[in-house]
Amino acid sequence: xxxxxxxxxxxxxxxxxxxxxxxxxxxxxxFRGYFMERFPNVPLEEFANGVYAIDPASREQWEAIEExxxxxxxxxxxxxxFNTPFKNGKTYASCFRNGGIGVKSDYPYYDTEKGQVxxxxxAINACRTKNGEKPLKWKQGKIASLxxxxxxxTRGQTIDIKIPHDQRxxxxxxxxxxxxxxxxxQLNMSCAHCHVDNSGNKIRADLLSPALGHLSHFPVYRSKxxxxxxVHRRFAGCNKQVRALPFxxxxxxxxNLEYFLTYMSNGIPWNGxxxxx
Amino acid sequence: xxxxxxxxxxxxGALAIILGSFAIAPGVVSAAEASAVEEGxxxxxxxKKGNCLACHKxxxxxxxxxxxxxxxxxxxxxxxxxxxxxxxxxxxVSSPNTIMPPFGKHKILTKSExxxxxxxxxxx
Numbered sequence: 001x002x003x004x005x006x007x008x009x010x011x012x013x014x015x016x017x018x019x020x021x022x023x024x025x026x027x028x029x030x031f032r033g034y035f036m037e038r039f040p041n042v043p044l045e046e047f048a049n050g051v052y053a054i055d056p057a058s059r060e061q062w063e064a065i066e067e068x069x070x071x072x073x074x075x076x077x078x079x080x081x082f083n084t085p086f087k088n089g090k091t092y093a094s095c096f097r098n099g100g101i102g103v104k105s106d107y108p109y110y111d112t113e114k115g116q117v118x119x120x121x122x123a124i125n126a127c128r129t130k131n132g133e134k135p136l137k138w139k140q141g142k143i144a145s146l147x148x149x150x151x152x153x154t155r156g157q158t159i160d161i162k163i164p165h166d167q168r169x170x171x172x173x174x175x176x177x178x179x180x181x182x183x184x185x186q187l188n189m190s191c192a193h194c195h196v197d198n199s200g201n202k203i204r205a206d207l208l209s210p211a212l213g214h215l216s217h218f219p220v221y222r223s224k225x226x227x228x229x230x231v232h233r234r235f236a237g238c239n240k241q242v243r244a245l246p247f248x249x250x251x252x253x254x255x256n257l258e259y260f261l262t263y264m265s266n267g268i269p270w271n272g273x274x275x276x277x
Numbered sequence: 278x279x280x281x282x283x284x285x286x287x288x289x290g291a292l293a294i295i296l297g298s299f300a301i302a303p304g305v306v307s308a309a310e311a312s313a314v315e316e317g318x319x320x321x322x323x324x325k326k327g328n329c330l331a332c333h334k335x336x337x338x339x340x341x342x343x344x345x346x347x348x349x350x351x352x353x354x355x356x357x358x359x360x361x362x363x364x365x366x367x368x369x370v371s372s373p374n375t376i377m378p379p380f381g382k383h384k385i386l387t388k389s390e391x392x393x394x395x396x397x398x399x400x401x
Contacts, residue, residue, distance in 0.1 A: 186383045188369070193376040198344050204331045205340040 024163045024173055024263060031264050035212040038200065047213030048271045054200055055207050062275065071148055071221040071273040074228045078149025081142055086131040092146070095127035104147075104154035105270055108161065108259045110169035117172050117255035120147055121230055138249035139233035144219045148228055151219065151272030159216060159270055161263040172252075176260030179253060180211075185244030206277075215262040217274025228273065231258055310396060317397030320390050327386065327394050332377070336401060344376060351401045362395045 022030070035047065042053050052059040082092050082100065093099040097106065107120040118126075124146050125135040136143040163173050180191045194203065195211040202208070218231040225233075232254045236246035247253040321327040322338055329335060332344035341347075355361035364371060366381030380386045386394065 186385060187378040188383060189376055189378065197374075198376060201344050202342040203344060204342045 024170070027177065028264060028266060032212060032267070034196070035199070035210050039210065044267055045269055047210060047265075048216040048268045050213065050217065050274070050276060051207050051209035053213070054210065058207070058277075065275050069221075070223075070275055071219075071228055074145045074148045074219075074221070074273065075152050077142075078145035078147070078152075081146050082149055086128070086133050088131050090131050092124070092127055095123070095130065100150060101153045102157065104151045104272065105157045105160065108255065108262055110164060110166065110172055110259070112164070112166055112168070115168060116252060117259045119232075119250065119255055119258055120150060121232070122250055122255070124150075138230065139236070140225075140227055140229045144228040144230055144233075147219045147230060148273040151217075151270065154270045155272070157270050159262060159265045159268050161259070161266055163263060172256045173260055173263065175253075176256035176258070179257045180260060185239065185242035187242040187244075189242045191238065211261070211264065213265050213268045215258065215265045216268050216270055217272045217276075219272060220274045220276050222276050224277065313393045313396040314400055315397075317393035317395070320386065321394050321397050326390065327380070329394075329398075348398060348401045351399050355399070358395065358399055361399060362391070365391060365395060365398070 032044070036042075036044070039054055046053040049059075049062075052062045085091050093101075096103050104120050107123065108117045110116075111118040121138060121143055124143060125138075128135055136146075163169055183190050183193075192211070194208045195214065198208050199210040200208065215231065218234070219228050220231075220234065221228050222234075230249065232249035235254050235257060236249065239246040318337070321329045321335070324331075329348070330338040330341045332342045334341040334343065334347035336349075351361065355364075367379035368375045368377035369379060378385055380394075381388070381391050
């Protein structure tokens with residue numbers, strides 16, 4: 001109970017000035033402005049490259065890695081899966097606009113019929129179940145490969161997430177925002193503590209990446225994982241690092257967080273799948 | 278630091294013998310304190326415990342982060358040792374928006390571990 005009170009208190013203290021009045025448009029302006037001021041030599045589109053946008057030393061290594069990208073096999077696997085018909089003869093292409101090519105930019109969006117945020121991964125699994133197939137596991141493996149292929153065909157488009165004039169959509173956005181600024185876990189840290197307040201600072205030997213542009217490059221191949229993972233896998237990893245119990249992949253909490261954070265990356269190019277440490 | 282680490286262990290042996298029947302003599306206390314400083318340093322540097330180097334530069338530690346201030350001149354910055362302890366126990370009391378974890382309040386460190394860390398930090 002004490003913990004719960006503490007968390008509520010933390011949310012109200014931290015969230016109040018940010019959560020209450022501002023519209024998503026105002027939030028975006030302030031959020032982007034903060035990072036443009038903090039890193040005045042980094043052009044907006046460069047924030048798609050995470051920590052490599054602000055650190056020349058690690059950027060060199062990263063560029064070397066990108067010459068033979070570790071996610072390439074996953075893109076190929078994803079393409080093959082994408083084009084392999086289900087038992088009913090249909091393919092993933094039947095479920096998406098434009099046959100599923102270059103449509104990662106449609107996600108996440110607020111689905112007014114379902115009353116929740118739809119993500120690319122949730123749309124992939126919805127496509128499977130609609131066609132009589134079992135859903136895939138959420139965080140890695142085939143779903144990450146499919147997502148990687150779809151992200152790859154979307155490269156070069158600009159992130160342009162819309163928050164429709166529907167109170168439920170705004171609520172989902174606000175929930176994601178609150179989540180981003182709320183302290184959690186035994187270490188009592190919010191996402192923003194590291195990736196807003198201390199972006200560009202070092203936590204031990206690691207440079208903290210700026211939150212601006214964070215959602216451009218998923219799914220991501222992390223050297224630490226040795227394979228590809230979805231953004232919800234990454235969220236869970238962050239939660240664990242502050243010793244908080246992670247939410248489930250595709251839980252409302254993570255869907256809303258993805259909604260908020262992707263909106264905050266509006267104006268930055270989609271460049272997934274990415275490679276990170 | 279390495280040199281002082283050896284003597285206190287001998288002193289602690291002596292302390293164990295003495296403790297049963299005597300009040301703690303001044304000489305023994307200082308040896309115990311030296312030992313607390315050494316133990317505090319280990320706890321402070323341990324990644325799963327204090328992990329102070331994640332954010333603070335500390336003499337004797339490598340690859341320190343730069344999120345918080347370097348831990349130097351601690352006696353000048355905290356004339357009252359209790360204030361330093363309170364800061365480590367729950368830094369949000371004095372700095373509501375701090376990133377610093379509340380080591381005591383959230384039981385990241387036990388009371389005894391926290392006391393030792395304070396002893397160590399206060400020598401910096």
